Amino acid sequence: MKATIYDVAKEAGVSIATVSLVINGKGKISEERREEIRQIMVRMGYKPSMIATALTGKKTYAFGLLVPDISNPFFAEIARAVEDEGQRHGYSVFICSTDNKDEKARHYAALLQQKNVDGVIISTGMKELSVLNPLLQGGVPVALLAREFPSVAVPSVVVDDYAGGAAAAEHLISLGHSRLAVLAEQESISSSRERVRGFRQTAEAAGVFLEPLFVVSCGHKDGKDRAMELLQMKDRPTAIFCCNDLLAIGALRAAKEMGMRIPQDCSIIGFDDTVLASVTDPPLTTIAQPIEQMGQKAVQLLVRQIGQPGEEAERIVLPPSLTIRQSAAVPSNDSRYNHLDEKTSG
Amino acid sequence: MKATIYDVAKEAGVSIATVSLVINGKGKISEERREEIRQIMVRMGYKPSMIATALTGKKTYAFGLLVPDISNPFFAEIARAVEDEGQRHGYSVFICSTDNKDEKARHYAALLQQKNVDGVIISTGMKELSVLNPLLQGGVPVALLAREFPSVAVPSVVVDDYAGGAAAAEHLISLGHSRLAVLAEQESISSSRERVRGFRQTAEAAGVFLEPLFVVSCGHKDGKDRAMELLQMKDRPTAIFCCNDLLAIGALRAAKEMGMRIPQDCSIIGFDDTVLASVTDPPLTTIAQPIEQMGQKAVQLLVRQIGQPGEEAERIVLPPSLTIRQSAAVPSNDSRYNHLDEKTSG
DNA sequence: CTGAAAGCGCTTACAG
DNA sequence: CTGAAAGCGCTTACAG
Incomplete structure (x- = not known):
């Protein structure tokens, strides 16, 4: 079986409390002991079980991402940005495709709560408050991404x-x-x-x-x-x-x-x-959303909230930009489709 | 705070063991009691904490999906199929984009193990066995999707x-x-x-x-x-x-x-x-992979393995199909690019 | 049919 | 500087 904290404590001839302290870099422990225990941990291939860690009242280091459909390129790109920024802060992300159905969103929200996620980023449309409310009441940090829900004060990031x-x-x-x-x-x-x-x-x-x-x-x-x-x-x-x-x-x-x-x-x-x-x-030719930045900001909002609940709900508005390619041009009058008067500018 | 099993036990005037039994539909408990306790659970909005459940030796009902890049449409579509089929079996999925880098893959694999996932589906390229091995040795069920690793016997689903x-x-x-x-x-x-x-x-x-x-x-x-x-x-x-x-x-x-x-x-x-x-x-015009089916089969393989470890590693090969659109046609000789002899058939 | 108790793998005061 | 003990929210034999 995998090594537990007991195994390394025994191996090191100390109590599990001491091991726990070195894992978390806490307590006052002689640097030698600390280093010695660290060595033992790597030698035994010991990694603390995050689920035990989570049970002890700390975090699960996971959050959920609600999107309409992960196979939709826009949300796939959003997901990548969220994943990367989450990773940077130590979080893993659960994908949840809702097809924009409140029922599915509600189901996922409840599931995520049962899994004790540290927060959820919502990037899916919701008709009713019934998906947001259980989360909010359960004290689960939430951030809205590319979506808004006027009547509630939830941190959000949107494009203008x-x-x-x-x-x-x-x-x-x-x-x-x-x-x-x-x-x-x-x-x-x-x-x-x-x-x-x-x-x-x-x-x-x-x-x-x-x-x-x-x-x-x-x-x-x-x-x-x-x-x-x-x-x-x-x-x-x-x-x-x-x-x-x-x-x-x-x-x-x-x-x-x-x-x-x-x-x-x-x-x-x-x-x-x-x-x-x-x-x-x-x-x-299209109006570009700063997808990567949006994803990053959303997880930053979420992480901040996880750190200090009860903060004021910030709303971040990012500027879109025009990407000129080739699907828009000066209207032409010589086409057989343009049999009508056109005030073509200069 | 959220209700715990203790709260509902107290409310029902029974022990937590009894509550646990009704949650899991086990034991011999009078149907009335059972129903009564169920009612209390819904009334109190009680949902068992999955992390406590997981600690008690049961499953986390989560697995990881390793892909090169979730924002790549192919893998985004794979992810959707995997998510849906996972959901059908009660599993949530963690997304893990590796950019085809062994180092990232290894990192995610270790992380997933720490999170005690019930399995992982690997759909990312790996140069070395160093990403697969820790999983295998850790007894984590693995299924390969759209990728193979010749030297190891791991269940896999690929297109032909x-x-x-x-x-x-x-x-x-x-x-x-x-x-x-x-x-x-x-x-x-x-x-x-x-x-x-x-x-x-x-x-x-x-x-x-x-x-x-x-x-x-x-x-x-x-x-x-x-x-x-x-x-x-x-x-x-x-x-x-x-x-x-x-x-x-x-x-x-x-x-x-x-x-x-x-x-x-x-x-x-x-x-x-x-x-x-x-x-x-x-x-x-392109050769179509049966993406949805591949995702489904992969989670089925994984779920089966979770249920009965040590099963023989099955290899599922799905047939591709030709999707004819408009990028391939009979070669023409009259183009200025075709100044050379062409043996155009019939 | 139901309860007391141990245990899952950790963390955290509290002593010393 | 370090250990004993309680506790997180469950499940699972084991008694009765």
Whole structure:
């Protein structure tokens, strides 16, 4: 069997208390003894059992990461950042894919509590408070990542969605577009609403108003269909702002199926800047989220909370940035799809 | 604080032993008492602490998943499959990205052992046995997923790499290609070697021999560069078999940068069939791995081992399948890139 | 049918 | 400078 603290104590001819003290670098023990015991530990291949350590009231050095789906590239990248930063602070992470279902989220939250995790990072959408509340009441530190829940004071890190939407609008308008459309996520997703709001207000400030019919929200799978409807309207938009890259890819496909060329016949701009964006054809111009930084900040918030519970809930807002690739360009008038008047800027 | 078994015992007026028995559905306890105690548990919101449970010699209901990088779509999809099947059996999973570095793998392996996980699924490349051995010697159940380590008897699930390579060759040859190239992964990756072997032998059996210069192995980042070199050779290949989708994407880019059209000027075929494959332009024809099934089988192997240690190490080989999209086609002679004799079949 | 007691592998006051 | 003892929240024989 694996060596326990008793084995090394016996081997060293001391009590387990002494061994415990050297493990934790505590107490006043002669440096010689300390070193001697350390040697014995490595010789015996002794590693303290973290579960015993945890039972004794200390931490489990594990936390949970709730995401909609770990196989979604955005969350996979988030997970990597969280894992690395967690590791840096000594934590392991449990992955929990919820498919954005409150029920699954609740189930995972309860499970994580039973496992006595030191905290949980929530990056999944939640309709109800019923997933957050048990955690909060159980005194489990929580940090929100790329998600918010207005009514509760929980530390969170988000990208400035409004600014992201604004940047998209600015780019499109500077390119000379004036018939703008938006492919949004479900109404319930606050980040998506903010992106649309930023996009709309910035466009309007520039004198470009969004046709109500041109702003549509999509479910998980119907991005392509919605985009196609958009592109089939008369006086169709010359540019589409998509609230995430997956949606943008749907739009790309819709356009391709209709025989349109991107960006000549229609500009498309995405949001997130995951691997996918660099791989599509054409590569996506998109609003980049600082994914790595977001993951890092989230675990830092969580770790701070674990260290000093009851701290004030900080809210970190990170700036997005525009990544220009090739899916957005100056609108052209010579395409067979542009049979309408276009006020092309300079 | 959270309720403990003592709290519910007191509330129910029984001993903690009795409560424990009803928790575990053991012992002979009158159905009324049992039910009464159950009610009390739900009323008090009592959930047994899994860490105490684990200390008592039972399981932690957690296992580790070692992958090169969770943000790599292939492994992200693997992780999702593993998570779901794990969940189905009552296990949570720790993610561990190793970047294919033995040192990181060893570190994670040791950590997982300290955390007393019930097992670990290894899906990361390892150069040395030094990562596997401590686990094996520590009696930690292990299952290999999409990776093998010849010299040790560990349950594993892999795709039939040879057959995958063969399928790629068959497809390309049936399309009429005769100047075939291969973009392989590092020599050390056994699955890649097998794919190349299957590809080569099948081609040769059909009378098509691979130019030695046309078989190159790439590191993590230089797929595009290697592909470009390939495409710049005189008598350049008309088709490239890439040992994973990422490499194929590199080849796609190389071709695009050189002004070549895919598949008209060169056919490209990948391996894996992750999300990426369906998003590129043109969408990738690729050899699909049954990712979900692989993940499921791996956890089943692991769970079986946890249940009955010392079982014989089973090796499960799953068949790959060809997913035809648009990156491979009949070689054309009219391209400016095809200035050379081509024996185009039928 | 149910309780007392030991034990899992640690940590932490408390003595000395 | 170091040890004896209690305790973390459970499970498991062993009695009765």
